Amino acid sequence: MSTTTEIETRERLAPGPASSAMIWEYAPSLESTDHVKIAPRYNLFIGGKFVEPHSKKWFDTINPATEERLAEVAEADAEDVDRAVREARRAYEKVWRKLAPSERAKYIYRIARLIQEKSRALAVVESMDGGKPIKESRDIDIPLSAAHFFYYAGWADKLEYAFPNRNVSPVGVAGQVIPWNFPLLMAAWKLAPALATGNTIVLKPAETTPLTAMLLAEIIQEADLPPGVVNIITGAGATGGALVSHDDVDKIAFTGSTEVGKRIQRAIAGTKKRLTLELGGKAPNIVFEDAPLDQAVEGIINGIYFNQGHVCCAGSRLFVQESVVEPVIRKLRERIGTLRVGNPLDKNTDVGAINSRAQLEKIQELVDSGIEEGAEMVQTPCRLPSRGFWFAPTFFTGVSQSYRIAQEEIFGPVLSVLTFRTPEEAIEKANNTPYGLSAGVWTEKGSRILKMAQKLRAGVIWANTYNKFDPASPFGGFKESGFGREGGMHGLGPYVVLS
């Protein structure tokens, strides 16, 4: 962490006249953890039971805010993957594909309700294992996870209306590999549509955030889902690799980095396997001069600092029309100064811990490159805890399109501010990236919103808002941000065979 810059930032932010009023220190308001039970060890969830891994290996999962060990989880090897896929195949052929769709729906509704019932514990564990602020896991991750199961449960017996005049059947066994930024929510995005359409699943959560997936396994057990319909195996890249290349998997769904996505696509080339990829992004957030500026600034902040910027659709490139650069930067500078960085379990925390040491190093490396290339850095003036992985919310001004921080996905709380003069220039610069997952447009002019939405090459476009998600709304990318859609009616498509 560059301390000198932090101190400089503090001076820049607080030069106001000496004030007689004191600083209002919000006392810690910690979400209690005593109601949460985390087992010392989690095994693999295969065939409806928790089983020891063939590998006889377990690895630690830590709290990134404290670096303390939370539990150890099993490391699945190729043999374990094979066992899970066999169970999934058996459950598919013997039970799940034959079950009446309305019966499938009942199980999925039950999972949704159990997530709601256990939402408090799930939120706490999500924040402990992943570092995200409790207010986000409590208000966004967990409720949205339940909402996805509810939404797709509703589709299970209505598939002929989603695909009129077609025969709809499931694909078979799906191998799903999910990332660490929204652990439970990504599991929900993947599992719910696959289950609703009659597929069985082997799911691999990310190695740094496996705990809520294991709690979900317990929920699935409690919901009495037929054994083998959902199998959850933990492990790192090798486990994912074994799942992806397993011969008896019919469909792969992956959310994660573009680099790994490309590797998966190469690995399954020439096989029968279907594939959907939801990969990286470098989303433009475009502010026009007639925008509602104060709300645009909120949208910029939410767009990049939500979940520490560990968001594939994060608005990491801000494009500001040159006529309003001065007020927008000033407001941004003031607003970033109010962000509360710290203990993820504090209800007043806005920005929590970076998910892992590796991610922190990657962020630092790219931020260093930004400084080296000549961009000016502004950070939240805050004292970061000495233990754990932390990065102060940061934005760069004076960024050129050619800088690495304007080109590469940082996946951290770092924003690059660029400028433009005309709408055409905004579109050209916004599209000038290998990615195309999402974009934001801020203007009071309705016709301009529609025009921008037509021209921007991105799967999701938000107008006068950012990072809004809903199970009924499809999500997915253009170009190197991947293909296939998750959410909404579109999200059913990858999991059905139409004839």
Add this chain to the structure above:
Amino acid sequence: MSESLVTHSPGGYAPALFRRSIADALEMDHGVDAVAAEERAASLAKRSLKKDAKVWGLKLAISMIDLTTLEGKDTPGKVHALCQKAMRPEPLDPEVPHVAAVCVYPTMVPFVKQALKGSAVSVAAVATGFPSGQTFTDIKVQETRATVAAGADEIDMVIDRGAFLSGNYQKVFDEIAEVKEACGPAHLKVILETGELANYDQVRRASLIAMYAGADFIKTSTGKAPTNATLPVTLVMLEAIRDFYHATGKKIGMKPAGGISNAKLALSYLVVLYETLGSDWMTPDLFRIGASTLLNDILMQLKKERTGAYQSADYFTID
């Protein structure tokens, strides 16, 4: 959090150079997105204040209250009782501060002045054809002069919503400027009656017009309209105050009024203030809460923090 949220404007405020024109106000008049503004206010309302932070906030809130009675049935006796409460809200606890002001109708001003003698509590009065503002400008000016002459330290005026909604911003501007002049040394709070302004765009526009016309404070409501102060309206007005400060170097105060009846809500207003304008504005000089029943709820909360138990309402005086 940094001590001051607002970065300092170069040059600062030079009154002589301060252009008083409606054009300045309308120049800064960009739109407000309702969904996003409401979302931001709602997220700030979720701040969780405990222990010392809560007690500090509650005491500050008391010191910012304009203890108000605005009824046709107000009498010297009634306002006298209110003034006693204003000066010593909790006689048994010297740590509890007095309120900022007592706010009454003009005819009650002499009695309030008398009752508050020797205390630091200010005398505030509504004027200018409160609450509708539907009277002649010269009568408004005359009423303001008479009320100040009777002893008011602060005047709460209402804008002419009829003129505003029909687009006659110049009339609104001129009237505020005239009343400001009539106030002399008294502070002027300009009530926008946001519940009648239809949307946040209009709230922002009215805020800017009032500030450029000479308001010392801008205030949400009379308390007589169906919708009074809300958190998002207050947020939008505070953001206008921030923009005005950056343009002129002048700090304008804010007064939400009406409907702020419990301690938790009062703390939410303070959070919105703190996280929008910073600690510079965390003073009764720049923030007031217009309320009649809020005080007892805060006293009840303070006692709960001190003793660990809620006391019956019978232990708090009704004034």
